[in-house]
Amino acid sequence: MQGLLPDLDVIRKDFPILERTLAGGAPLVYLDSANTSQKPQVVIDTMVDHLERHNANIARAMHQLGAESTEAYEGARDKVAAFLNAPSRNEVVFTKNATEALNLLARTIELGPGDNVVITEMEHHSNIVSWQLACERSGAELRWFGLTDDGRLDLTDADRLVDEHTKVVAFTWVSNMLGTINPVADLAARARAVGAYSVVDASQAAPQLAVDVQEVGCDFLVFTGHKVCGPTGIGVLWGREELLNELPPFHGGGEMIETVTMARSTFARAPHRFEAGTPPIVEAIGLGCAVDYLAHIGLDAIHAHEQAITAYALEGLQSVPGLTVLGPLDATQRGGAISFELDGVHPHDIAQVLDSRGVAVRAGHHCAKPAHARFGVQSSTRMSSYLYTTPAEIDALVEALHHTRSYFKVDR
Amino acid sequence: MQGLLPDLDVIRKDFPILERTLAGGAPLVYLDSANTSQKPQVVIDTMVDHLERHNANIARAMHQLGAESTEAYEGARDKVAAFLNAPSRNEVVFTKNATEALNLLARTIELGPGDNVVITEMEHHSNIVSWQLACERSGAELRWFGLTDDGRLDLTDADRLVDEHTKVVAFTWVSNMLGTINPVADLAARARAVGAYSVVDASQAAPQLAVDVQEVGCDFLVFTGHKVCGPTGIGVLWGREELLNELPPFHGGGEMIETVTMARSTFARAPHRFEAGTPPIVEAIGLGCAVDYLAHIGLDAIHAHEQAITAYALEGLQSVPGLTVLGPLDATQRGGAISFELDGVHPHDIAQVLDSRGVAVRAGHHCAKPAHARFGVQSSTRMSSYLYTTPAEIDALVEALHHTRSYFKVDR
Amino acid sequence: MSTDLDALYQEIILDHYKNPHHKGLRGDPSSAGTAEVHHVNPTCGDEVTLRVHLAEGPDGPVVEDVSYDSVGCSISQASASVLTDLVIGKPVGDAMAIHQTFLELMQGKGQVEPDEDVLEDGIAFAGVAKFPARVKCALLSWMAWKDATTQATTEGASS
Amino acid sequence: MSTDLDALYQEIILDHYKNPHHKGLRGDPSSAGTAEVHHVNPTCGDEVTLRVHLAEGPDGPVVEDVSYDSVGCSISQASASVLTDLVIGKPVGDAMAIHQTFLELMQGKGQVEPDEDVLEDGIAFAGVAKFPARVKCALLSWMAWKDATTQATTEGASS
Ligand SMILES: Cc1ncc(COP(=O)(O)O)c(C=O)c1O
C-alpha cells in the first residue's frame, strides 16, 4: 500500500501497549487514537528518568536538581516552539489540556454587549461551551458557521457572520467527529480583516499534520499533549507574543507574579504570566519528548500514513451493508477519524461487539453533540487511526463489523 | 532519637533519587521537600504500568482499556476521599495543582461590592493573588489577618475582620514560610458563624498531618499532588457536596456537560462539573498511589518523624552564630519548613555554598512575599524535611552553614 | 469472549429491544399525580423522556401508568421496557423496593445473585453488571422513573 | 566543587560586594535626561532602583551618571557596582555595546571567552555563566540600566 510508514513494524515496537492482549486472548486493535494516543517507550522512559533522577521544582529552586529540572522544563518549551514553528519560545504557554487553553482565552479576552464571537457547528464541546459561558458572562453574542450536507463548513454566510463587531473567530482545524479539514489560513485572514482574534483548535491537527503557526497566520492556537503521544495533564496555548502580553492574567499564584503585596500585585510577562503555580513539569518534559519523536519520524510521513490508512478504511467500511460514513468521503480532504452509523445497531452495541474481539473504537457523541444533531443522529461509532495503525487492523475492524451485523441478526 | 520513623533506611530505599550523587561526587541531601517532595518507586511504577498497559481516555471510552483506565482514575478519587475522610467521593475534584483549585473557587464563588474576603498575611501567593483578582473583578474588599512577632496569626481583630459581609475566609493550615500551624477548626467555625465559606489551603499540611475534613469542619480544602509524593500536574479541591453543586461551572468543555446545543448547555454535577476536558489521568492515578503509600506508613508516624527532625534541626540551626529562625521555635507547634536568616550572607549565596556540598535548600521569598515583608526581610533560606529525612542530613546542613560563614569570612 | 457477550445480550434483552413494551408517551402530562422528566446519559447522548402517573390506592399511592420515549442502545431500551412491566400497577412503595433491588444488582459488579421473584425479566440484566460502561445504560430509565415518581409524590403531598 | 564555587565567587566579585561603587541614589530624578526604574527578580525578590542621567555630548548622548539602591545577593550587588564603573562617562552607544558584550558572556553557558578590554572587572562574572540560576542575579541591574537609558533617550528625543 502506498504512503504507509516504511518502518511500521519498528514503530509499533516503540509502543509497549500494542503487545497487550485483552479478555479471551484477543490482541489489542487500538482504533481510538483521536480520543487519546498511545505512548512510545521513549516518552515513558524520559518521564521516569526525570522522576527518578532530576525531580525538583522549577524556577524557584536554585540547587543542582532545580537547575536540571528547570532546564528540562524550559527545554520542552523550546521543543514545542520548534514543533509549531513559533517565532519565539515566549509564545508557548503550558496548560493542563486543550480545554484549559481555550478557557484561558475565553476568560481573558475582553468581551462586552454588542461584541460577537463566531464558532462553528463542528466544534468539540471545549470550543463551544467555553465561549457560551464567556458570552453569558459578558453579554456578547455567540454565532456559528453551519455545516453543509457533506460535512464541510458552510461559508456562504461568512461575510454576514464575521462582521466589524466580531471579537473572536474560533474554529477547529480538523473535526474530531467528521474528519473535515478546515481552511484555517482563510478563516484566520477573515478574522484579521475585521480586527478579530483568530483561535485555532489544533487538537486533532497537531497529531497528524505539520503545524506552522506562521503559515496559518492565526493569533492563537491550542493543542493537547495526550493526543500527540505525550502524557495527560499537559496542553499548549500558543499566541502571538504581543497579544499574550496584552491579556490580563488568568489564574493568580506563584510564578506568574512580578511582585506581591497584600494590597496589590504586578505580573510577569508571557509565558509565565499564564503559568500560575507549580506547572505540570514532568508532563511538559514528556510532551517535549513526544513532539521530538513525531518530528523525528516526520509529520509529512505521518500525514501520508494517516491518509493511506484512512483511504483503506473508507473503502473497507463501505463494504459493510447498511453502513453510512458521516463527513467527507475523500481521504485526501480529511483527517483520520471516521464516524459512521450502521443500520439497526446502536453505536454502544457495535462498540461492545467490537470490543469482544479486541477492537477498541469510540461510541457516543465524541463531545460534539451539535455536529451530531446537525446530521440528525444521537450518536455514532468512530474509528481513529494513528502512526502505529496497520491495514491488518482495519481488516479486523471491518470483519468485526460484519460479525456485529450477524450477531444482531440485522438482515433478518 | 525519639519519634523517627522506625524503618527510615527501608523508606529511603523507596526513593530512587536519594541515591543520586551530584557534581563533585557529593551525595544528595534533599532539604527542599516543602517545595516539592520526592517520589517513591511505587508511584513511578504505577504510572508506568498505566501508560504501558492500560492507557486510554476515561468515561468516554467503552472498550476494555477505557474501562480499566476509568476504574483506575475513579479508584484514585476513592483513595483521595479516604485520605481526607470525605463523606462522599463526589466531593473530590481533581485539578492541575493547588493553585488551580484556589482559583477555581475565586472564580466561581459569587462576590460583589459590599462583600469582603478575609485572608492572612502568611498565605502563599496562590491564596493571595487569586483573591486579589477576584476582588478586583467584583468590587469586593480584601482583608487580612496580620501576624504576631513570633509568626502566629494575630486574632485580636478577628471579630471586626470577619463580619456579616464576609463571603470567604481563606487561610493556610501550615505556613510554607514560617512553619506555623494555624487553628483551622476555629477559623472555619468563625467563618460558619457569619455565613461565610471557609477555604483551607492544606498544601503544606497534607504531606505531614492527618487531614480529616469532617473534623476541621471547613467548606473547602485544597492540596497539591507533588508535595505528597505524587506527580506534578495534579491537585485536589475538596468541597461539601451541596456547595459544589451550587457553584456555577468553571471551565466549559468535555465531561462537565449534561447536554450541549449551539445555543446553550446544561451541566453535570460535581465532581465532573469541574473537570472539563481530559483530566490528568495518569497523574490522578499516581496521586492515588501516593496517598495510599503515605497512609500505609501512617500520617501520625510521619508527623512524629517530622517533629523529631524539626526539633533536631531547630537545635542545630541555633548553633550557627548569627542565624535567626523566622517563625515559631517550638517544634511541636509547627510544620517541617524552617526559614532563617544568616547575618552577612544573602540567602542566594548560602544556598549556593550549600549546593556545592550537595545540600539542596530553597532561597528567596518562597512565594510568600508579604510574610517576608512583615518581618522586614527581602528573602530567606528555607530547609524543609520529609519522611525520608535523616538526622545525619540535618548535621550536613548545619556543618555546611558553618562552612558558609567561613567561606564568606563573616567573622572578619 | 462471546460467552461474556452472550451473557450481556441475553435473548430476553434482545426481545425487549426489538419489541419494547409501553413505549410512546401516553396520558395527559398536566393531570394530577403526573410527572414527566427528561434524562440524558452525558457520555453517549442516550436520552429518555419518561412520564409517570400515580393514583391513590387503598393503601397509598399506586403506579397507575408509566410511558416513555427514548433513543438509545439495546441495553437502555430493553431496560426501560422491563421497568414498565415491573412497576405498572404496583404500590409506589413496592415499586421503589424493586428499583432498589435492580440498582443493587447493577452495582454488584456481577457478584449479586438476581432474584427472579422480584425482578422477573430483569434478571437478564445480571450480565450487564460485569460491564461497568454499560451499567449507566441499564439504569438510565430507572433513574428517570425514580425522579419522576418522587416528583409526582411530592406534588401530590403538597397539593 | 569548591573550584566551581571559587570560579563563581571570584575575589573581584566579593570585593565589589563588600564595597560597592556608586551605590546610593544621587541627583535630581526630575531633571532632564534622567530616568529611574525599579526592577525585581520575581523568583527571589532581589530589587534594584536605578537612576540614569544622560547628558548631551559632542557626538550624541553620554551616560553622565548612574546610581542605585538595591537589595540582593553578592552577585547582583557586585554586578551593579561593576556596571556603574563601566558605563559612567561613556557615550550611550559605547555603553550599550558593553551591555551587549556582558549579556553575551552571561548567556554563553560558560563557553564565551570574556574580553577584558571591554569588560574590565566584569570578566570576573565569567564563572557565573555556568550557574543558570545565578545569571538572572548578574543581569538584574544591567537590565534595569538598559531600560532606564532607553527611557531617558526616548524622553530626550521626544522633548
Ligand atoms: C501553602 C501553599 N499553598 C499553595 C501552594 C501552591 O501549590 P502549587 O504550586 O502546586 O499549586 C504551595 C506550594 O507551592 C504552598 O506551599
Ligand SMILES: Cc1ncc(COP(=O)(O)O)c(C=O)c1O
Ligand atoms: C477537536 C478537539 N478539541 C478539543 C479537545 C479537548 O482536548 P482535551 O480533552 O485534552 O482538553 C479534543 C479532544 O478531546 C478535540 O478532539
